[in-house]
Amino acid sequence: MDTVTPPVNHGTQSYSEASRALLSKYRPPKSAASSANLKRVIEKHLEKTKISLDKFLDFGPNSELYLCTQNSTGKQLVLKVLVKGTVEQVGGTVMKRPLDYDKLNPEGSVAGIAWVHEFTSMDSTAYSIVTEYCPKGSVAKLLESNGALQENDARGIFSSALAGLAHMHKNKVAHRNLKLENVLLDGHNRAVLTDFNYSLIVENSASLEAVHATSVPYLAPEVFSNVPYDPIIADVWSLGICMYIALNDCLPFGPAGKPLVGSESFYTFKKTVEAALSAAAKKFLKLMLQSDVNKRATSFTLQRDAWFYQ
Structure with missing residues (x-):
């Protein structure tokens, strides 16, 4: 039977506050x-x-x-x-x-x-x-200044972020360090992925990783098991965490929480976000935040999702 993580008490801590606390720890x-x-x-x-x-x-x-x-x-x-x-x-x-x-x-x-x-x-x-250099800075800085994004703004940003990620995956490159600090904004508020010092080429099953790369709150559940995992499909989870944080301005699992393998109902939205967010956006996010890697969408299928055409 799947184990379900209790609902997160989002409290009042914003993403930037949680990030600073984690940064001082690590x-x-x-x-x-x-x-x-x-x-x-x-x-x-x-x-x-x-x-x-x-x-x-x-x-x-x-x-x-x-x-x-x-x-x-x-x-x-x-x-x-x-x-x-x-x-x-x-x-x-x-x-x-x-x-x-x-x-x-x-x-x-x-x-x-x-x-x-x-x-x-x-x-x-x-x-x-x-x-x-992207003078508008990162999406993390945007949240720090303005708070959570509205759905329409998030759609534009994550459409371009997903396009960049799909291009990497098409070339068999896993980013491995996706987080809002590494999603920059160009002059037209389009996302630009950066920070490739942990990126690697994934040729075949021999290229599977067993090493943590990105920050703990962005790690996919399979990464915590310390066994070889597919870093390309793990990238999709990390992008899903980016989108969750952008819409809620908080971490999905508390200050240092980790998702449980096999759990389907492990994250909740802030009540105001839950009420305003479209069903298509919630479905899109769920496709990325599937703890079962066999059910998780790829960057290619996500590009064709109906949410981008609303």
Whole structure:
């Protein structure tokens, strides 16, 4: 018999508040000396790449983001720095995988996917990934400023996010780090997926993963079982969590909750959202948040869903 998770008490904690609490839990403290050393590493690396550092933007559990300018073109870019030691402290691994970024998004020609300018090892202590800059920021920042999205706004954003994800999956690439912080907005409020440092090519069953990649609240139920899983179908779950959070401005399973394998009725909406949300939107979300991987929709079938044509 399936076990059903009790209804979540959503309380008053917004997504941004929950994220900050989780970030403080998982991000190791950094000393002033290590900060100064990282700054020197970044400056030395940028001298060689002919990119100027403009300002600090944000940080995550194992990375820091900076706004930069390409000297030859004046184009603004984002530099993400991953500190190898910090990643190891939180139990993760980062490596330069054989991912063909030019094929995935040649010169930024594919809608919904950030153009990757460069992925390289800065030195023995850090990696860097340079991508296009989206001045409107992430959907996570949008929620922090404006609260939960209306259904029509969510439809436009997730239509373009799904288009980007389907393109990755068509090329047998799993994102593996889908979260609202990695869903950016372009000048027309279209979603742009970014942060591919955990992405990998999934050729066959031998490519199945048994390693956690994205943040805990976005992990699919099968990932918690610590056995090989299909990262492409796990991406669909993560996108479903993104959509749930965007509509509710809270986590679906409480501050650090995890879905139960085999459970079908494990998430609830805020009452105001439940009343306003269309049946088509609820059905669409359910297709993504199926704990049974054999029942979970693919990114390709989701693109044809009736919700996008209302």
